Amino acid sequence: MAQPGGKLVLHVEEASLTRDNETFGTMDPYCQVVYNGKKHRSETHSDGGKHPKWNYRLELEVLDVMDEITFKVYNSNTFEDDQIAHTDALKIYNLIGPNNGMTENHHMIYEKKNRGTIRVRTQYIPNAPAEVPEDPAAAQMLEMQKQQMEMQRLQL
């Protein structure tokens, strides 16, 4: 059976990083969320350093909970934004768990090494399955049965 999809509410709360790619001063991290080829980005936490907080809220229309989503953290620079770390491609299912929502720290990596974690809170609202179209013939049959029962009741 096809998944009906749903709405995913993401809160990218914060990260705890073990990698610092800023030569001078303190990193200004932001988070980029990549889902189905689309990129979404949080505000930049200026001087967030290795412990940026965003509380970035994002709503996504999910087609299938087996779809993949990736979180990437960049250092906002004057000339070119440098990636600090990223998660593996996670399935939406891994973010929401069995109860349609949870809070979890997901591992971040860079060049195959662990570089900390990113904390994501989720709520998932599955779409209702498509309504079965009402069958006019069945409705008419039910109405006739009701009328027959009513007539029988009156005859008793």
Ligand SMILES: [Ca+2]
């Ligand atoms: Ca800075």
